[in-house]
Amino acid sequence: MPEPVHAFTWKVLHGGPGRQPFAGLDFSVNANPYGPNPLLLSAVQHADHAHYPDPDYTALKESLGRWHGVQSGCVVPAVGASELLHRLVRAYLYPGDRVLSVLAPFGEFRRAVTLAGGELEVVQPGQAAEAVRLGVKLVYLGHPHNPTGRHLQPDELEALGRACERADALLILDLAYAPFLSLPCPPPADHLVLLHSPGKAHGLVGARPAYALASPAVAAALHNLAPAWALPAGTAALLERLPDAQEFLRETLPKVVRNAADLAGELERWFEVEHHGTPYMTVRVGDAAGVAAGLLERSLKVRDCASYGQPEWIRVSVRLPDENARLVEALKEIHV
Template identity: 80%
Template sequence: MPEPVHPDTQQAPHGGPGKQPFAGLDFSVNTNPYGPDPALLSAVMRADHAHYPDPDYTAVKERLGRWHGVQPGCVVPAVGASELLHRVVRAYLRPGGRVLSVLAPFGEFGRAVALAGGKLDVAHPDQAAEKVRPGMNLVYLGHPHNPTGRFFQSGELEALRLACEKADALLILDLAYATFLNLPCPPPSEHLVLLHSPGKAHGLVGARPAYTLASPAVAAALHNLAPAWALPAGTAALLEELPEAREFVRETLPNVARNAADLAGELARRFEVEHHGTPYMTVRVGNAAGVAAALLAQGLKVRDCASYGQPDWIRVSARLPHENARLIRAMEELHV
């Protein structure tokens, strides 16, 4: 029997459902609690699920391309940002190649690097641009970062982009939560890939919509790694409708921001809290694994940040006000 190529590379930990059934309040997933967006949900339901979709997803690429002001050949749709990150790493990282992440990376990116036999370094934001060196294949930046919520100012982002261009490295800008903060971002280029995960802001993470904006050459390389019919019909229909689905986020995201600020303020009365305007925040509780287990016993799920190198912190994502109040009460009763 042949041996597997990657026998010891474990799955990356995530928030959300686990192997055991959970029917409580889930604060571990960063998504819009007012979802799902009814317009996008309707598009999913109207999709033709009886036939194979267009294998090139021409309409999706054209609609998203017009929306972002790029050619259709610069758009690569996919099921989930995780899958796109694995494609980028497979396309551009050779065994032994070096990768830089600004702060701890999203788990799937780190796992993709490990599967490819790459070497991952982590840099503080203040030192990110100077850490980019020739021979470095990829640089990853969560903008804003998960789980801390930190984000780059335009000058810092431009300095990092120029450093990657000078070093001939590809900068992956993960914009999964940028919509919550209305963060501006530069256009794609030969050294810059933009990764979008609209399911978060629209409360439709279960549909797994995602796409990249890249130069035609990079987009072609990523498309080449896609299996046939990479998107189911419903997810393709969602992405095609996305440019028109503006009312939901316009109405709900101010409420999400307000609820998160209120939750952060209440938790800060007792705990150290890091919050930068995203729907999620990190809370220093000491033994994060123990606190997460204690809250889970009360029907409240939070994200232990040990996998991000922060074993003393948990991440919580704001829900509706009355649900946040329940978490606040439970946290106040903890003996930490």
């Protein structure tokens, strides 16, 4: 039997349901609790699932390109940002190449680097620009970061971009949760690729919509690594309608931000909490695995942060106010 080319590595742990259905309250997934966006849900449901979609997804790329003010050739649609991260690593990383992540990276990016034989180093936000040197191939930044919610200030982000340009490194800006904070972001450039995952803000994570905005050269490299018909018809239809579906965010995101602030304030009465305005926060509970298991017995699911190197912390994603109150009471029963 031939040996596999890539080193074996376990799949990454994520929030959400596992092999068994979960019928309780899920605080482990960072998604808009007021979703799904009805306009985008309708686009998925009424897509033409009987025929193959356009293999080039021309209308989709033109729609998103007009919305973002870039050429359609700069748009790379995909099923989930995870797929784009794996493609980026395959396109630009050789075994032994150096990779930086500002704070602990999204697990799929770490796994992709490991599979490619790269060497990943985690740096703190204040050290990020100085850490980028010749020989670094990729720099990953969750903006805002998951699970802490931290994000760089505009001048810090600009300095990091300049450092990547000097070092000929590609900066990967993961904007999965940027809509919740209305964070400004720069346009794509030769050394910058932007990853968008609109399913979080629109409450449609199950459709797995994602796309990259990149320079024509980077976009071409990512397109080259895509299989034929990389998106199912429903996900493609969702992304094509995305520019017309923003009223839902204007109506719901202020409520999400307000509910998250209220939840953080209540938890801070009993625990150490890190929260920076995102729909999620981290809570220091000591034995995170034990507390998560205790909550699961009460039909409440949270994210154990051990895989982020924080075994004493859990990540909590905000839900509706009465549901948030149930979580607080359960945490007090278990821990206080």
